Amino acid sequence: MMINNIKDVFFDLDHTLWDFEKNSSLTFKKIFEVNQLDIDLEVFLETYVPVNLNYWSKFRNGEVDKDALRFGRLNDTFEALKRPVKSDLVYKLSDDYIAYLSSFNHLFEDTITVLNYLQTKYDLHIITNGFQDVQHSKLISSNINHYFKTVTNSEQAGVKKPHPNIFNFALNQANAEVETSIMIGDNLEADILGAKNVGLKAIYFNQIPLTSHPNITQISKLIELKTYL
CATH class of the missing domain: 1.10.150.240 (Putative phosphatase; domain 2)
Known part of the structure; x- marks a missing residue:
């Protein structure tokens, strides 16, 4: 849906x-x-x-x-x-x-297909707990940096996901509204519950969905994002 x-x-x-x-x-x-x-x-x-x-x-x-x-x-x-x-x-x-x-740049299956699809409809952004220099190098070497309007990392924000301030920092940097934004990530606590805690919608990328999580939208492959976005 x-x-x-x-x-x-x-x-x-x-x-x-x-x-x-x-x-x-x-x-x-x-x-x-x-x-x-x-x-x-x-x-x-x-x-x-x-x-x-x-x-x-x-x-x-x-x-x-x-x-x-x-x-x-x-x-x-x-x-x-x-x-x-x-x-x-x-x-x-x-x-x-x-x-x-960062000299190795393997992406998950369908990453490029999904980013190409989404960039025609939405502004895309990154929120990461990784370190600024390393994450920047990863985005460049894997040739996906150009898809993202903003990149927020925990060193910039001063806190790490799931702290509310990093999500608010990212929203402010992106000039985005919480009501019209969504977070996609693989970590239930840091990405999904952290995002929902500030009022963001969220999609849980769970490659091995052994357990269901009520009220949380889950995907096991990135291509499934086309069903929701």
Whole structure:
């Protein structure tokens, strides 16, 4: 069913348009080769992925800062794997990860098709908790930056999703009204509940919809946005 009276569409970036897990995996493969680190990538990622998600949750809640996140997620993973790595190398791997990450630019299926479709009808925007320099590089390297009228990140806004102020900051930057705007993202707490808390409509991009969420519109593929917008 079409959602009427929408003028501005706000997207999350990582895990919504930009295929973070795929690009991150390729980045680790690259930096392990560059640093001649002999470690099984699949085994590493099995431990790293949940550790990273936990650090991002702490980051959203203000429990760790950017530097602690970047160092801790790697250091904790190596410790959990009983593969202690000297701090100097952890810092280098962290820097290399950021340096190489945006050189990989895989997007989710139908991202370009959907953005081409939506840009003829709406003003498009990004709201991300990611870091400004990294997210800018991702948008450029994946060649989707031109679709978006504004890009709001947590460093600009001073707070992170789901805090109401980042959504209000983004609306103000976009010169958009809450009543005619919608948020699309993959994180139920940060993107969807955060948006709804300030009165925004929202669509939950849930690739593995194991549970239903009453009163929340869900899609499992981006192309399904054509049903609603």
